[in-house]
Amino acid sequence: MPPTRSSTVDRSTPRRARLALALGAALLAVPLAACGADPEAEPDGSAGGGETASEAFEAVTIEHAFGSTEIDEEPLRVVTWGWGSSDAAIALGVVPVAIPKNSYGADEEGYMPWQQEAIDASGAEEPTLLTEAAEPPLEEIIAAEPDLILANYSGITEADYEKLSQIADTVAYPDEPWSTPWREVITTVGDALGKADEAAQLLEDVDAEVAAAAAAHPEFEGRTIAAVAIDPNAFYVYTPADPRVQFLEDLGFTVADSVDELDTGESTFYYTLSTEEVDKLTSDVLLSYVADQTVRDDIAADPALQAMQQVQDGTVASVVGESYISSVSPPTALSLTWGLETFVESLVPAVEAAG
Incomplete structure (x- = not known):
């Protein structure tokens, strides 16, 4: 004391x-x-x-x-x-x-x-x-x-x-x-x-947990990824400036070149992509953030998205649930480790499908 x-x-x-x-x-x-x-x-x-x-x-x-x-x-x-x-x-x-x-x-x-x-x-x-x-x-x-x-x-x-x-x-x-x-x-x-x-020790502890998760999944290393949010009216792509994307890089992923190539400059951390161009957003893995399973199912059935190679190959990963989305939007001192295991496990099937 x-x-x-x-x-x-x-x-x-x-x-x-x-x-x-x-x-x-x-x-x-x-x-x-x-x-x-x-x-x-x-x-x-x-x-x-x-x-x-x-x-x-x-x-x-x-x-x-x-x-x-x-x-x-x-x-x-x-x-x-x-x-x-x-x-x-x-x-x-x-x-x-x-x-x-x-x-x-x-x-x-x-x-x-x-x-x-x-x-x-x-x-x-x-x-x-x-x-x-x-x-x-x-x-x-x-x-x-x-x-x-x-x-x-x-x-x-x-x-x-x-x-x-x-x-x-x-x-x-x-x-x-x-x-x-x-x-x-x-x-x-x-x-x-x-x-x-x-605070320095806290950051060291958090980083150690993320590093341990990355080490437990070497299959993430070097895989290209694009992170998106989809609703009935828009298709949003997160840029490398967004903390969500930076966290994916901490896990070993590489931001797909297409994320930068299609950037409209709409915002510092995201941009809107028209449904006519979504097939140009190529990556090994597509990560979508969805509020619930119903939204996830609607996205999977959307004809406009069927042109995406990731949808065709089954390499789409989804973080489902408002709390889990919030835990990395952006991460905090408490939220990142709280949702880490669930977040990581949501990525595994898509990475495995990518071969």
């Missing part, structure tokens, strides 16, 4: 003052109503990450798209927004006080299965679930009384950042929205929480 401060760290007063200036009385109503406790009282330890700070915490400055954020005291109440940072914090032993609610692949409450498993194993109090929305739900975040907001894989705008940073120290993404490499999500969260060494 690291040494702890002998007295409670009370950061609520300056935060309320900043909120009053930036957000006005309407937003202040939530935290002011909720904060009736004696600031000198001993903490109850119920919040994510505990309520005592470590004397060993070293101040850190994190550069990001909207400037830099200096964190000079160990965060005691962490709120996350976006994807991946929640899992990184939980994996590093800090359960946030509030995290985004999920619907795709989540349980009825809004937790992803790997999150629920990790939180249950930690014995910590479950985080508050923030409403799913395009913009951060400011009043809900204020009510959580954070001293750190992690949005380092998100789509927040500069205006969002300015509002969030009036609530607490806020870390945004390094360059572009929704494009932070999953490994960098983990290292940045580790830096912000004063757990850089633990």
Whole structure:
């Protein structure tokens, strides 16, 4: 156990003052109503990450798209927004006080299965679930009384950042929205929480599991692959910039030349291919992400796809199920190893069929 401060760290007063200036009385109503406790009282330890700070915490400055954020005291109440940072914090032993609610692949409450498993194993109090929305739900975040907001894989705008940073120290993404490499999500969260060494070890452990899976399937090595998502109205191809594709490369696959040759430049991580051109997407293996078995069956029966060599040869692999799709879209500190075995086994039959 690291040494702890002998007295409670009370950061609520300056935060309320900043909120009053930036957000006005309407937003202040939530935290002011909720904060009736004696600031000198001993903490109850119920919040994510505990309520005592470590004397060993070293101040850190994190550069990001909207400037830099200096964190000079160990965060005691962490709120996350976006994807991946929640899992990184939980994996590093800090359960946030509030995290985004999920619907795709989540349980009825809004937790992803790997999150629920990790939180249950930690014995910590479950985080508050923030409403799913395009913009951060400011009043809900204020009510959580954070001293750190992690949005380092998100789509927040500069205006969002300015509002969030009036609530607490806020870390945004390094360059572009929704494009932070999953490994960098983990290292940045580790830096912000004063757990850089633990983050490095976590990455080493995750990489070791992926390497072990690749070693157990040498038949993956050098096989060309194209990863796609198909719905009744569109055929999407993921580019090498997408974390899903990078994960396939970690397993030993090589991105098929046709993926680059057909790229329309529509997006940094995917493009849409017309049904008239799908037969040009050649590869040893075609990997499709489908929500359920019904969708998979519909795809297999689609006449437009019968022209694809992979369909004819039986070298189509499918990752079926919202949770499993989410576990690599993109991977997180918790999700990648959670779904690794199922993901790998879904590829085996198609690779074997490729000969």
